[in-house]
Amino acid sequence: MIVTITMNPSIDISYPLDTFKLDTVNRVTNVKKTAGGKGLNVTRVLKQLDDEVIASGLLGGFLGESIKKDLDEANIAHSFSQISGETRNCIAVLHEGMQTEILESGPVISVTEAEDFLNHFTKLVEKARILSFSGSLPAGLPKDFYAQMIAICNKNNKPVILDCSGESLKLVLESKAKPLLIKPNTEELADLLGKDVSEDIHILKETLNDSLFAGIEWIVVSMGAKGAFAKHQDKFYHVEIPKIDVINPVGSGDSTVAGLTSAINNGDSDSDVLKKANVLGMLNAQEAVTGHVNLDNYQKLFAQIKVSLV
Amino acid sequence: MIVTITMNPSIDISYPLDTFKLDTVNRVTNVKKTAGGKGLNVTRVLKQLDDEVIASGLLGGFLGESIKKDLDEANIAHSFSQISGETRNCIAVLHEGMQTEILESGPVISVTEAEDFLNHFTKLVEKARILSFSGSLPAGLPKDFYAQMIAICNKNNKPVILDCSGESLKLVLESKAKPLLIKPNTEELADLLGKDVSEDIHILKETLNDSLFAGIEWIVVSMGAKGAFAKHQDKFYHVEIPKIDVINPVGSGDSTVAGLTSAINNGDSDSDVLKKANVLGMLNAQEAVTGHVNLDNYQKLFAQIKVSLV
Numbered sequence: 001m002i003v004t005i006t007m008n009p010s011i012d013i014s015y016p017l018d019t020f021k022l023d024t025v026n027r028v029t030n031v032k033k034t035a036g037g038k039g040l041n042v043t044r045v046l047k048q049l050d051d052e053v054i055a056s057g058l059l060g061g062f063l064g065e066s067i068k069k070d071l072d073e074a075n076i077a078h079s080f081s082q083i084s085g086e087t088r089n090c091i092a093v094l095h096e097g098m099q100t101e102i103l104e105s106g107p108v109i110s111v112t113e114a115e116d117f118l119n120h121f122t123k124l125v126e127k128a129r130i131l132s133f134s135g136s137l138p139a140g141l142p143k144d145f146y147a148q149m150i151a152i153c154n155k156n157n158k159p160v161i162l163d164c165s166g167e168s169l170k171l172v173l174e175s176k177a178k179p180l181l182i183k184p185n186t187e188e189l190a191d192l193l194g195k196d197v198s199e200d201i202h203i204l205k206e207t208l209n210d211s212l213f214a215g216i217e218w219i220v221v222s223m224g225a226k227g228a229f230a231k232h233q234d235k236f237y238h239v240e241i242p243k244i245d246v247i248n249p250v251g252s253g254d255s256t257v258a259g260l261t262s263a264i265n266n267g268d269s270d271s272d273v274l275k276k277a278n279v280l281g282m283l284n285a286q287e288a289v290t291g292h293v294n295l296d297n298y299q300k301l302f303a304q305i306k307v308s309l310v
Numbered sequence: 311m312i313v314t315i316t317m318n319p320s321i322d323i324s325y326p327l328d329t330f331k332l333d334t335v336n337r338v339t340n341v342k343k344t345a346g347g348k349g350l351n352v353t354r355v356l357k358q359l360d361d362e363v364i365a366s367g368l369l370g371g372f373l374g375e376s377i378k379k380d381l382d383e384a385n386i387a388h389s390f391s392q393i394s395g396e397t398r399n400c401i402a403v404l405h406e407g408m409q410t411e412i413l414e415s416g417p418v419i420s421v422t423e424a425e426d427f428l429n430h431f432t433k434l435v436e437k438a439r440i441l442s443f444s445g446s447l448p449a450g451l452p453k454d455f456y457a458q459m460i461a462i463c464n465k466n467n468k469p470v471i472l473d474c475s476g477e478s479l480k481l482v483l484e485s486k487a488k489p490l491l492i493k494p495n496t497e498e499l500a501d502l503l504g505k506d507v508s509e510d511i512h513i514l515k516e517t518l519n520d521s522l523f524a525g526i527e528w529i530v531v532s533m534g535a536k537g538a539f540a541k542h543q544d545k546f547y548h549v550e551i552p553k554i555d556v557i558n559p560v561g562s563g564d565s566t567v568a569g570l571t572s573a574i575n576n577g578d579s580d581s582d583v584l585k586k587a588n589v590l591g592m593l594n595a596q597e598a599v600t601g602h603v604n605l606d607n608y609q610k611l612f613a614q615i616k617v618s619l620v
Contacts, residue, residue: 013399015412020332023408029415033396062372062379069372086343089323091401093412098333102325102403105339 002046002261003128005121005149006039006057008106008138009067010090012290020095034290035070036090038134038163041254041291042261045280047076048293051262054079056124058117058138060107061086079124081117083107109140121149125156132161132261133179134254136168143167150177161261163253166191173212181218181260183253189221201310204229205236218264220277222256224249227305228278232270235309239274242304246285255284255293271307278305312356312571313438315431315459316349316367318416318448319377320400322600330405344600345380346400348444348473351564351601352571355590357386358603361572364389366434368427368448370417371396389434391427393417419450431459435466442471442571443489444564446478453477460487471571473563476501483522491528491570493563499531511620514539515546528574530587532566534559537615538588542580545619549584552614556595565594565603581617588615 014032039057046053055076059067060083067087071078085107093100109117125131131153137145146168153160159180162172165188172179173192189207190197197207208219208231221229228239259277268276279301283293324342349367356363365386369377370393377397381388395417403410419427435441441463447455456478463470469490472482475498482489483502499517500507507517518529518541531539538549569590573583589611593603 015414017412020410022330022410025411025413027413027415031398031414062376065375066372088341089399091412100330100332101335102327102401103335103337104325104341105337 001128002051002053002265003124003131004039004043004046004053004055004261005131005133006037006043006055006135007133007141007145008088008136009035009037009040009057009059009064010088010104010106011063011066012036013089013091015091015093017093017095020093020098020100033066035067036290038251038254038257039132040067040071041251042132042134042163042258043071043076044074044291045255045258045284045293046262047074048295049258049262051265053077054124056080056121058083058107058109058113059087060084063087063089079120081113081120083109083113085109106138107140109138111140114141114145118148118152122152125152125158128153128158130159130161130180130261130265132163132257134163134257136164136166144171144175147172147175147177150179151175154178159264161257161264163257173216178215178217180216180264181220182213182216183220183222183257183260185222185224185253199223199226199229201229201236201238205231205310208236218260220256220260220274222253222281228274230270230274235270237270237274238308238310239278240306240308241278241282242301244282244286244301248288248290249285251290251292252281252285254291256281274307275302275305311438312361312363312575313434313441314349314353314356314363314365314571315441315443316347316353316365316445317443317451317455318398318446319345319347319350319367319369319374320398320414320416321373321376322346323399323401325401325403327403327405330403330408330410343376345377346600348561348564348567349442350377350381351561352442352444352473352568353381353386354384354601355565355568355594355603356572357384358605359568359572361575363387364434366390366431368393368417368419368423369397370394373397373399389430391423391430393419393423395419416448417450419448421450424451424455428458428462432462435462435468438463438468440469440471440490440571440575442473442567444473444567446474446476454481454485457482457485457487460489461485464488469574471567471574473567483526488525488527490526490574491530492523492526493530493532493567493570495532495534495563509533509536509539511539511546511548515541515620518546528570530566530570530584532563532591538584540580540584542583545580547580547584548618548620549588550616550618551588551592552611554592554596554611558598558600559595561600561602562591562594564601566591584617585612585615 259280
């Protein structure tokens, strides 16, 4: 079973407006509200792949209940830990070709709630074959909380696919807790290392050999339309992808994570892991709905991806 | 008992932002979410006045549950009719001295839900001494729904204070159903009559004698800082109010409606009805929180209001 983790989920609300008028009233009829957060996008794609998956993390209040109902309706198993705070809303106003977002910070987690979650999580880890953590940590949790969670997974020999950035990623890399895989983009790499990162293959090889990444088996660097660059143990791969028409790139990274998690869980070859991940990222970008893919085009795209040892 | 009606309530969300940046991400931490809608503002002020009040209308989904919890926590009795649609959010972004609002249209009410509500409402009317209806009707309800509700009240000899505008007010005035009181401002009067309405007392007298208002006992025309003009049966009143510092005028009209409803329910004199209404409108404008008044200043303001027969 795959366990996905979303520590700060949200109800994502989209407001399409012809024109967005400031300092006055905007009335909107065509409102969409969906259970959101990067980990839930990963979960939905894994479900589409028919992988056995259970979503976990923290939920609170009526918006938390609303997320559970959404998952129930999609036949997605879940086992969240309850918090006293309220799960957040994240708003996207779609207007005049622009996307203006308002992201609530979400609830503040208490020390007891963090402890309760770790107890709950420890039991889930025992049942899991692989785990996938996505997104930021809510306020109140220690910044090294992912490192604490990964330490529990390491103790149980359960691999972790980690998709986060900034301080929480840095503290994982500096800790003894080792995820199996991280998926930074070049901007996040630059942020981690405090220097510009080129997309040149030779420089990327050097970059991924940085001691900061010691002990991390897989590093997958997503480069959007330019494909990806990856390191698995001491092997480096360049992934070339075909050109596609992009409808909505939001959630493509999460779909890629679903592909990585699914393929590694299936014991696929390195090449197939990278192909599956990139196909799913592209399939998500070709759909209007975030965290959704049309698998009819899977094989065709899969055949068009070129993975080379470099 | 006073029954307040909110047919399209909302969870009102305020997002304070130093600067609101379009086409990018705005992160907000100091989020406020409250049970909203004009009728709920009226209810809260009536509760502060220690009047016996019960809130009714339509609620659905998890946001509906959230409103019930809010009212429970404020010790406000409620008896809403359940709908299958979801109660809406209304967003106010407060930025750079501006207030940019995004108002969801809310759920669409089915024919069965409308019938269920009328049955529920009929039982409430029997228990009520007076009723107060505020705000717009949600989609799906017939435009003359307030007229249908007032007809039920008329049959039971229960007076109705009606605060709505546009088509739903027009259809009430054109029907045989008669509320005891309506509270248009000069703009709404102009909209109803299809002509400009001056604030000149003689012209206002003529205006309120229009046959459109035949059978309506009380008409209270709010004129903001300029006080109010009112007609009760064949008597006309001019209300002069003192100058005050306004903190937040949102909800002042609802607080005025609470004052009108409370005073008429208490059998107050015409002059005291108008004074109570205007004091409460002003007290609301002097507070940052919508639908909240500080009653400590009640007597002082009450004494400063001048009501003259004109």
